[in-house]
Amino acid sequence: MEDLILEARGITKTFPGVKANDHIDIQLRRGEVLAVLGENGAGKTTLMNILYGLYQPDEGEIRLYGKPVRVDSPKAAIDLGIGMIHQHFMLIPNFTVLENIILGMPSPREPLLDLKYAKSKVVELSKKYGLSIDPDAMVWQISVGAQQRVEIIKALYRGAEILILDEPTAVLTPQEAQDLFAVLKTLKAQGKSVIFISHKLDEVMEVSDRVTVLRDGKVIGTVNTRETNTQELARMMVGREVLFKIGKKPACPGTVALELEDVWVLNEKKLPALKGVSLQVRSGEILGIAGVDGNGQTELAEVITGLRRAIKGNVKMFGEDVTNQTPRPLIERGLAHIPADRRRQGLVLDFSIAENMILETYYRHPFARRWILRHDVIRNNAKELIRQYDVRTPGYQVPAKNLSGGNQQKVIIAREFSRAPKILIAVQPTRGLDVGATEYVHRSLLEQRDKGVAILLISTDLEEVRNVSDRLAVIFGGQIMGIVDPATTPIEEIGMMMAGSVGKGPVFSETTAV
Amino acid sequence: MSHEASKPVVAKGKQPAEALQAFPQQMILSSLLPLAAILLALFIGAVLIYAVGINPWKAYRFLVYGAFGSPNSIAETIVKSCPLVLAGLGFAFAFRCGLFNIGAEGQLYLGALASILVGIYLKGLPAILHAPIAVIAAALAGGIWGAIPGYLKARFGISEIINTIMMNYIGIYFVSYLVHGPLREPPGYYPQTARIADTAAFPKLIEGTRLHAGVFVALLAAFLVYHILKNTTLGYQIKAVGYNREAARFGGINVSASFVVTMAISGALAGLAGANEMLGVQHRLLDGFSPGYGYDAIAVALLGRAHPAGVFLAALLFGSLRAGANMMQRSAAVPVQLIYIIQGLVVLFVIGSTFLMDRYAARAMKRRVA
Numbered sequence: 001m002e003d004l005i006l007e008a009r010g011i012t013k014t015f016p017g018v019k020a021n022d023h024i025d026i027q028l029r030r031g032e033v034l035a036v037l038g039e040n041g042a043g044k045t046t047l048m049n050i051l052y053g054l055y056q057p058d059e060g061e062i063r064l065y066g067k068p069v070r071v072d073s074p075k076a077a078i079d080l081g082i083g084m085i086h087q088h089f090m091l092i093p094n095f096t097v098l099e100n101i102i103l104g105m106p107s108p109r110e111p112l113l114d115l116k117y118a119k120s121k122v123v124e125l126s127k128k129y130g131l132s133i134d135p136d137a138m139v140w141q142i143s144v145g146a147q148q149r150v151e152i153i154k155a156l157y158r159g160a161e162i163l164i165l166d167e168p169t170a171v172l173t174p175q176e177a178q179d180l181f182a183v184l185k186t187l188k189a190q191g192k193s194v195i196f197i198s199h200k201l202d203e204v205m206e207v208s209d210r211v212t213v214l215r216d217g218k219v220i221g222t223v224n225t226r227e228t229n230t231q232e233l234a235r236m237m238v239g240r241e242v243l244f245k246i247g248k249k250p251a252c253p254g255t256v257a258l259e260l261e262d263v264w265v266l267n268e269k270k271l272p273a274l275k276g277v278s279l280q281v282r283s284g285e286i287l288g289i290a291g292v293d294g295n296g297q298t299e300l301a302e303v304i305t306g307l308r309r310a311i312k313g314n315v316k317m318f319g320e321d322v323t324n325q326t327p328r329p330l331i332e333r334g335l336a337h338i339p340a341d342r343r344r345q346g347l348v349l350d351f352s353i354a355e356n357m358i359l360e361t362y363y364r365h366p367f368a369r370r371w372i373l374r375h376d377v378i379r380n381n382a383k384e385l386i387r388q389y390d391v392r393t394p395g396y397q398v399p400a401k402n403l404s405g406g407n408q409q410k411v412i413i414a415r416e417f418s419r420a421p422k423i424l425i426a427v428q429p430t431r432g433l434d435v436g437a438t439e440y441v442h443r444s445l446l447e448q449r450d451k452g453v454a455i456l457l458i459s460t461d462l463e464e465v466r467n468v469s470d471r472l473a474v475i476f477g478g479q480i481m482g483i484v485d486p487a488t489t490p491i492e493e494i495g496m497m498m499a500g501s502v503g504k505g506p507v508f509s510e511t512t513a514v
Numbered sequence: 515m516s517h518e519a520s521k522p523v524v525a526k527g528k529q530p531a532e533a534l535q536a537f538p539q540q541m542i543l544s545s546l547l548p549l550a551a552i553l554l555a556l557f558i559g560a561v562l563i564y565a566v567g568i569n570p571w572k573a574y575r576f577l578v579y580g581a582f583g584s585p586n587s588i589a590e591t592i593v594k595s596c597p598l599v600l601a602g603l604g605f606a607f608a609f610r611c612g613l614f615n616i617g618a619e620g621q622l623y624l625g626a627l628a629s630i631l632v633g634i635y636l637k638g639l640p641a642i643l644h645a646p647i648a649v650i651a652a653a654l655a656g657g658i659w660g661a662i663p664g665y666l667k668a669r670f671g672i673s674e675i676i677n678t679i680m681m682n683y684i685g686i687y688f689v690s691y692l693v694h695g696p697l698r699e700p701p702g703y704y705p706q707t708a709r710i711a712d713t714a715a716f717p718k719l720i721e722g723t724r725l726h727a728g729v730f731v732a733l734l735a736a737f738l739v740y741h742i743l744k745n746t747t748l749g750y751q752i753k754a755v756g757y758n759r760e761a762a763r764f765g766g767i768n769v770s771a772s773f774v775v776t777m778a779i780s781g782a783l784a785g786l787a788g789a790n791e792m793l794g795v796q797h798r799l800l801d802g803f804s805p806g807y808g809y810d811a812i813a814v815a816l817l818g819r820a821h822p823a824g825v826f827l828a829a830l831l832f833g834s835l836r837a838g839a840n841m842m843q844r845s846a847a848v849p850v851q852l853i854y855i856i857q858g859l860v861v862l863f864v865i866g867s868t869f870l871m872d873r874y875a876a877r878a879m880k881r882r883v884a
């Protein structure tokens with residue numbers, strides 16, 4: 001095929017104990033968006049890192065325009081016209097957008113910088129592809145979506161013909177994701193080729209032309225997006241039918257487990273992030289918090305878990321005032337927390353899986369006798385949890401940093417659930433998880449609920465909170481706009497509330513059992 | 515809570531033994547590379563020695579002889595290594611918690627002062643009690659000196675790097691003031707204190723050498739640090755904070771308290787280095803008695819990759835260089851500056867080689883990006 005631009009043949013990559021890529025063949029054509037789908041740990045990131053020169057394959061070759069090429073470093077990849085936008089951006093916060101873009105590039109007036117020339121080129125690129133950015137803004141000031149656009153321009157500025165985006169939407173709000181898709185379409189129209197990784201099948205259906213599905217490091221198949229549907233893709237990925245809508249029994253709420261009364265909290269900039277939030281979560285129910293990212297969700301989770309001080313108001317657990325206690329006593333009372341950022345907040349990446357499994361309980365029976373760790377108990381605990389929660393790994397001694405993103409999340413979930421918590425704060429619990437694992441987490445949340453755990457589910461994924469929650473509170477500007485029944489309230493109304501209008505639907509009074 | 519059985523079983527069945535395959539290769543590499551680095555540094559040193567008109571072969575024979583040539587020189591090497599082991603452990607311990615304790619020198623002076631005070635003024639104790647009490651006093655003094663910057667870091671977020679350096683000045687000049695003034699020995703000619711009581715001195719291990727029982731203090735400390743880091747809840751907590759402060763905090767660990775405790779232990783170890791010099795070698799406190807043990811400790815700890823066994827080996831390397839260099843200076847007239855340059859080269863090359871090794875390991879197993 002003459003419009004074939006990039007081809008990988010027989011790529012194989014083995015890590016100790018894992019065959020991450022097993023004779024993978026993929027093809028990328030000029031002017032298309034190729035989606036790469038696969039379960040957590042299927043080998044997507046590994047394959048992309050190989051294409052971008054970060055890893056060397058054990059076997060296999062990469063061909064560009066039909067000719068075999070050596071991609072032995074990211075620099076080589078860039079010279080060949082391959083650019084990669086990592087999930088974790090590599091920008092320097094104290095530099096301007098423009099400085100970040102030209103970083104490391106030769107200037108036409110060496111050794112002096114030619115900022116004027118660079119700026120005009122950047123502005124031109126930004127216009128051409130609809131990537132709106134402000135070249136003079138400092139990177140730390142701009143939103144995550146804007147940082148991503150900077151990364152894309154950075155790659156284009158280096159002459160990328162092929163763009164690799166590894167889970168670009170995992171960090172974006174739905175609106176930002178839509179903007180990104182528009183950009184991808186423009187890029188495509190201009191003849192650029194894109195490899196796009198996502199766990200959200202709707203996105204794949206919307207933006208891609210073809211889909212290559214990986215499972216266990218092998219290619220399962222490649223299909224034209226037009227000729228497939230989400231059900232089929234899910235089946236290819238997971239190897240079984242996936243339930244997108246989980247059936248759930250009605251909740252049987254018990255006594256009030258967690259209560260917030262007129263809670264005020266400041267953010268980093270010392271501005272109020274929560275302005276008088278009051279809510280109650282009962283044992284055996286899931287209260288969802290819907291809202292656009294940055295409306296106080298982080299602060300809400302942190303004030304409950306003792307990580308941030310309330311300047312006014314009370315937090316109560318089972319009727320006892322626990323306002324501004326430190327995290328440990330709260331954890332000992334039965335509070336569990338699945339934090340939003342698993343790599344920074346949820347895991348010690350350099351610790352082994354076994355060590356991560358005891359992050360909150362290492363000092364207690366059965367993991368310690370007085371001050372001595374009991375390595376055998378710790379090991380067995382990890383083995384058991386790895387088995388129960390199906391963490392894909394060669395062993396408990398593997399450092400958490402070597403797990404795929406989804407399996408890292410499973411480690412956190414296993415740890416938190418295994419403590420038999422009474423109250424659970426789950427923030428974006430399925431971010432970066434594949435459809436199977438997402439379904440699994442949702443089912444687990446419901447299982448915990450049915451065991452009588454009080455759950456606060458904070459998520460920017462509206463589908464998720466609507467599906468899983470028993471009651472749904474909408475947060476906007478640090479205030480609760482109203483609490484509605486997720487099953488009966490029209491999505492438009494929730495959307496309006498998320499944008500700041502006060503709810504008028506069937507608002508639950510705090511005493512109503514659902 | 516397990517998944518549906520229909521989920522394909524993959525990685526689970528694979529052998530963990532595969533994970534070990536890369537091992538022997540890396541083990542050999544990790545011991546050969548630093549050795550090669552030392553040889554390379556010595557080679558460059560030889561060129562320099564030649565350049566100043568001295569026969570490098572002869573100079574190096576004295577170096578080796580001075581470090582290992584006789585029972586006495588071996589004893590000297592060990593004696594010089596001991597304070598480096600202790601202070602190096604101190605730096606390494608803080609390092610594992612993500613802290614840079616640049617203050618070993620000051621902590622060492624404070625430890626020395628405490629052990630001397632106990633050694634001189636606490637009279638009438640049997641030796642079996644006197645020396646241990648002096649050692650404990652040194653650990654306490656060094657520990658407090660370390661805990662202060664630890665507390666300032668925990669409470670106000672002030673960099674421990676700056677504060678430990680400042681505390682060095684305070685500690686060193688405070689001791690200097692004391693030996694010039696209130697603590698000066700009775701006749702009052704030299705800036706030094708009186709001798710400690712014999713009961714406080716570490717017993718000699720081999721007559722005719724300076725080898726003393728402080729070796730056991732160093733060995734015990736290395737073992738304890740290893741044990742704490744590997745097997746105790748405190749060690750777990752310290753490493754968690756060191757690797758990822760935020761996750762530790764989210765997990766309920768008191769990060770501030772960890773800083774204070776870690777710096778106290780780190781300082782205590784450096785304090786022990788001071789006591790070791792006082793009770794084992796010098797027996798009295800002199801102005802400026804330390805030839806920079808507290809600073810060499812940083813290189814020792816980094817060279818030893820902040821692992822107790824590594825620190826021990828690195829300290830022995832430094833100790834032998836020091837002991838051998840003395841001989842090289844005396845007998846081959848190699849200028850002392852050149853000796854320091856050679857020492858610097860060794861550190862540079864060995865650290866460089868560990869860096870190379872990391873690169874090699876990273877290539878084999880590149881850090882995951884997403």
Ligand SMILES: Nc1ncnc2c1ncn2[C@@H]1O[C@H](COP(=O)(O)OP(=O)(O)OP(=O)(O)O)[C@@H](O)[C@H]1O
Pocket residue numbers: 015016018019020038039040041042043044045046047392393402403404405406407432525879880881882884
């Ligand atoms: N540096 C590494 N060392 C050891 N094993 C690794 C390393 N990087 C990846 N792996 C393993 O290789 C497999 C594939 O990982 P990869 O990150 O490519 O998965 P992925 O498809 O991107 O998953 P996710 O959707 O969760 O991001 C996993 O089993 C992972 O544990």
Ligand SMILES: [Mg+2]
Pocket residue numbers: 044045046404405884
């Ligand atoms: Mg990945």
